[in-house]
Amino acid sequence: MEARLMNHLKNMLLFILLLSSGSCQNDLFLEFCGTWRHGRNPMSLNINLSTGCSGVYVSANESSLSVIGKITSQCTNFDVIPLNKYGLESEEDSDFCLHWQPLLDQLTLQIGGENIILCSPASPGNSCCTDLTHGSNDPEATYGIVNAKIRNDLVTDKTVAGYNFEGRHANCKLLCEQQVDRSSYMMRYQNSELPCSRKYELDLDNKSSGSSFQSENTPYVFIPPDVKPAAKVSKAAITFHKNNSVFQEGYDEVRLLNDVVEITVENEIISGLSDPIKICFKHDAIAKNHARTCVSWDTRRDPWQVKWVRDGCETRIRGDEDTECLCNHLTYFTVLVNSSETVTRTVALIVFFCRKKKRSKEQSIPIHLGLAVSLASLSLLFFFTGVLANVGGESV
The missing domain is CATH 1.10.287 (Helix Hairpins)
Incomplete structure (x- = not known):
């Protein structure tokens, strides 16, 4: 009895230490929300994002909402998106939230009930931009951002043209290790999201039989030899994403596996493979009356929102706990489970x-x-x- 009590106290102490270390050292995530007060002109989203850590500037005027800055580790994005394609009209003010997750190099914007991906999830590497602190504000204006909040804390109820946030570099590898330890403890009690994606490089040279990769707690991946002649480089990047809710956005009626696998060969577009890649997902037992479908997300065709399609993939059921996907292209992959x-x-x-x-x-x-x-x-x-x-x- 005393031994169990001591173990419980030790676990509680570890939990408190992990919480305190995570909260004191780095304020990792930014959640900036507000209401965009705009005019009756067609609305647009202006994006100007590049690598670095000087900060980010969020502003709004009569017809456009802008996100400009250098906070990413890999992502670069320069574009103007007409918001009418998402059904956003200019008659009423629009609520929005900007979410920055540096350990995933992921930036998303929620506006008008839509989730727009400005930077898709990735493995940021050794350095990332954290501690985005509120800097100076622009002057008050007729059009702009009203009722601005940072993590539900009201900044001001006045209409302001723009907000500045300053960042600083942090050791992402160390932060990931700290956050994984914390998440592993918390996952004993709830289904917590893991804070980091894991990226591995796979050598494609001199392998006429293809290349394969498997690590502990990751799906098995086989890349056929056909990929090497199609690519100008000799390495493929495999990134494993786990329990990231951004992949489930808009799919409330179905369930996705916790694992999402991303396969890329630098910036090359590889599709139409005669010998498909193979991904073997291991998962909890799935009942036979729950149909499984291998799906992929083509970020070139749908860069702003996750859209899972079954084109180019074949599904093979290997058992209640195993699903094999054969796909003729490289992108993001997972398995969709549909309840009957x-x-x-x-x-x-x-x-x-x-x-x-x-x-x-x-x-x-x-x-x-x-x-x-x-x-x-x-x-x-x-x-x-x-x-x-x-x-x-x-x-x-």
């Missing part, structure tokens, strides 16, 4: 209406029953399509 609970609910609905029909002469019952049967047919068609594709190893 709707089929069960619809069958129960049909039984309910059939039983009620025997007891009631109400005219609406046949109509409701017909709708339920139609819904069941569609659900069963979708379900069996997924099951047959999984069992037969067909592309879905």
